Amino acid sequence: MVIALVASSLSAAGVAHATSTEAMDLRALVHDADHVVVGTVVSQDARYDHLDRIVTDVTIRVDERMHGAAREGTTIVVRRLGGVIGDVGLRIEGExxxxxGERVVLFARLVAADHVLRPIGMSQGVLPISRESGIEMVMPGGEGLALVQRGSDGRLRAAPGALMAPEPVDALLARVRDLVAEIHGAD
Incomplete structure (x- = not known):
């Protein structure tokens, strides 16, 4: 369950710096996901949706499926809020x-009302993969988010995300596969 706090507190200059939302660990990302894949971003298409918002549909080729109906070699489309159409742009902190060409570990959920896939927990559900010193590393997600958890006293406190530091791809994917098997069983 995500506590989407509309808490992009505006500074004196009136600029939003982050969106506050409930921190999700790896177990929560896997639990809430309809699809867990490693994929490569193929293309992006910004357009106006039925509510006249700018959205971007991101096509991702599935390189490895860990959970969900998408098969390796096929593509899935994930929608994010925001994008640029001509000289008009919309940016949502935390999206x-x-x-x-970038590879990502993606945790996505089908939003039935819109019939689209959305990343779990905004940017928490997209973990970029980069190469550092010849080793593929998964980078932490959550860009543009202030991650919080509610304490026993009811107050919100800063909290860590699913990945605190870059982690080798093989190690992270082994943990994800174990969680998928535990939570969702065999696909």
Whole structure:
């Protein structure tokens, strides 16, 4: 369950710096996901949706499926809020950003009302993969988010995300596969 706090507190200059939301650990990302895949960003298409918001549909080729109906070699489309159409743009702090050609570990959920896939926990559900010193590493997600958890006293406190530091791809994917098997069983 995500506590989407509309808490992009505006500074004196009136600029939002982060969106506050409930921190999700790896177990929560896997639990809430309809799809867990490693994929490569193929393309992005910004457009206006039925509510006249700018959204970007991101096509991702599935390189490895860990959970969900998408098969390796096929593509899935994930929608994020925001994007650029001509000289008009919309940016939502905490929404994931994608780069064509980039590999990601994606945790996504089908939003039935819109019939689209959305990353779990905004940018928490998109973990970029980069190469550092010749080793593929999964980078922490959650860009643009102030992650919080409610304490026993009811107050919100800063909290860690699913991944605190870069982690080798093989190690992270082994943990994800174990969680998928435990939570969702065999696909």
């Amino acid at each position: 994931p950003s994608f780069v064509e």
